Amino acid sequence: MKSSFSSLRGHSLLQDAWKRLCCNRTAVCSIVFLILMLLACFILPLFPCVANPNLTDLEHIAAGSSWQHWLGTDHLGRDMLARVLYGGRISLLVGVLATAVAVALGVAYGMVSGYVGGRTDAVMMRAADVLFALPFIVVVVVFSLSIEEPCRRMTDHAVQLTGWSRDTLAPLFGLIPIFLAIGALGWLTLARIVRTQTLVLRQQEFVLAARSLGLSHGTILLRHIAPNLLGPVIVYTTLAVPGIILTESTLSFIGLGVKAPNSSWGTLIKEGADRMEVAPQLLIYPAVFFCLTLLALNFLGDGLRDAFDPKSAKD
């Protein structure tokens, strides 16, 4: 009796997906790798074994690996390992924050548009189409340049308020224009996905039931529609992060991303690419870190898509 009871216990969508995900070996490996990478980028630099990434040593330029510098030094004698890890910190941070901005905007916009429907839907979607038509990089460039100055002023205020040193705050606040700009344009695709999904959901019986029970629209959106959007949103998010890290690299590559002497993977790869013939390791190390992270994120995204796909459900 006991066993039949336990088999009757409901499975939530998330539990099912998680179970299916655990069967996918590549996805699990990716998760482990990403956790390790996050730990390496955010926790490891706190220990003294990682050097100051901005400490130049002009006596040892582009040196090979040694006990002191595990990955050697760059063209100004700075520790390469530290630069790659700190660079990863910025790249991952931009990736996550910009995705968060994009997801928040996209889900809200798409849900409202799809749920309200009618003329509102048409107007909102045409507005999104107009934004879609704009060349992405150009808009990001203009946008990030135009909010650069307010961000600088914000840094000054933050320095006065918290009393922290400018060196710790400036790189963080310097990122705001980039992730706001990328996030502010990255939500368009998600808004469309969410809208379509909402259109389907709002005609389902459980929404009808909820409405007939007299629930407010807000509650229906939050308690009944939003949870059902979780699958596509999670999948889209994991797939969007690598794209956004790539965009940040592009921006850094053309000189709009992080400011020297700080680095992101994009700037490191650019600096390395210039010196390809002379010191190939300057290109290879950041590129390897970057590619592996992107691959892991993509595998995880694929795994999640399969896991959340109702058609792959065996029961």
Added chain:
Amino acid sequence: MSNPQPSRYTVLRRRFVRVVFGVQLGLLVACGERETSAEIAARQGILLLGNNTEIQSLDPHKAAAVADGKVISSLLEGLVRPDASDSGSVLPGMAETWESSADARTWVFHLRAAQWSDGHPVTSHDFAYAYHRLLHPKFGGRYAEMLYPLRGARAFHRGEVNWERVGVRTPDARTLVLELEAPEPQLLRRLLHFTWYPLPAHQVEKMGGMLERSSLWSRVRNWVGNGAYVPREHRLNDYLCVLPNSLYWRAREVRNRGIRFLPIVNGYTETRMYFGGKLHISNNVPPEMLDYARRRAPREFCRDAYYCTIFYRLNTARTPLNDVRVRRALSLAVDRELLVQRVVRGAGKVAWGFTPPTSDYAGAVDEEVQPMSQTQREELARDLLTQAGFPKGRGFPTLQIMTTSRDVQRVMAESIQAMWARVLGVRVEIRACEWAAYKAAQQNGEYDISSCSWSGDFLDPATFVELWQTGAGNNCTGWGSPACDAQLAAARQAADPQQRLAHLAAAEREVLRACPVIPLYWSERTYMKSPCVSGWHPLLLDNHPLDAVEVKP
């Protein structure tokens, strides 16, 4: 049946193998022998020249960059033209002969019968017209002070007198008389610069008149010139193509069939393009690639002496850079020896003065500072900064170093940023700008610290020292001192050459004392030159007459 026919299948297979193998072989051969664009151009006699940045304008009165000057001097010709093998001497250009008065104050030039590329004759009025335009107070020519040796030119440029008072006379269409403010035995060297070139007065008038700054006369399709080449095609950020001008007076002596100027800012990209067979002469090999380039092509790698200073401009109109102690502290904290050795990789000399020393001018150096060791300098720098009210850099605002996106400048800025942080505790940011934005910000004084280079326009220290005249068009630091201006004026009036140089040195010492600029090093020119190029000799001013360059496969 003892000699069986091979089955159909076998025949097909053999044929297939043969075809595939043949195609592959063909591909291999094709890959091995594909002509590079440099080879194709060499066959056609066209020179592919790396030219650093996109030009701002073909109008010599709106140009100020080295890249612009190179293009313009192939399209227009002045009274005299440069010698292909010696920066110090000049050859007759538009002027066939000339004579000067005994005191070198009045110069008479007799023009040859030359034509503009549209068939109009080149007259002395074209020269007077050009000088009138550049100096006109309403035109706003950035480089107008190049013409200040002319009598009354400064006063006219400031709007104090009218044009008739300026020392340019045209007795007839083939005679040009230049009257100078002061004796100038080296006038001919100055005349090599593009600010002294004539303009096609008829064409400029037709396209909107003398004072029309946005005139379209200098567009490729409206171009009229008297130089060895006429522009043919300009594709922004791609190339500018010029072809020989059939009406040029030495058209027969032009040694190539055209030039393609390629604006490639990134030296790494450029060097890579050179090795990929896309260029005949490159503009710059970045320091980090010197060893690589030398090893890979020892005969093609060139390293020439150059009349050029690399320095930082400080915007003295802004706090705290208006304090001379801060400026000096910043200057002293830069370890130039380390910079030249490690960042520039020896392709330059440490500069404690501004003007690169030449055989006749030893230059002025900061005598107080030069003999010190770097540790002493750093201590002095810290003291000065404390006196200025920023002990250990506390309270010092975050300044910005503005650089172009050029590789060397960025690497240098990053190392200087680290030096200032280490020695003074001063934090600076680096802003890398695209060339046009950089130039505009510098000329409008919208910067804190700007990473610059200045290469001599003519072979004389005045081309460096006169920059720091109060309010000079390329001063851009907001700095000026009556003492320096007085020395410059005295140098202009001095009859004795030695005395003149002494005045220039005194003016330079004033500059070094007030430190509106931080001289870093005197650079050398490092570039690649293909073996198919001949007629290109090292020139201190890098003003190669390109018509003398021959390209042969």
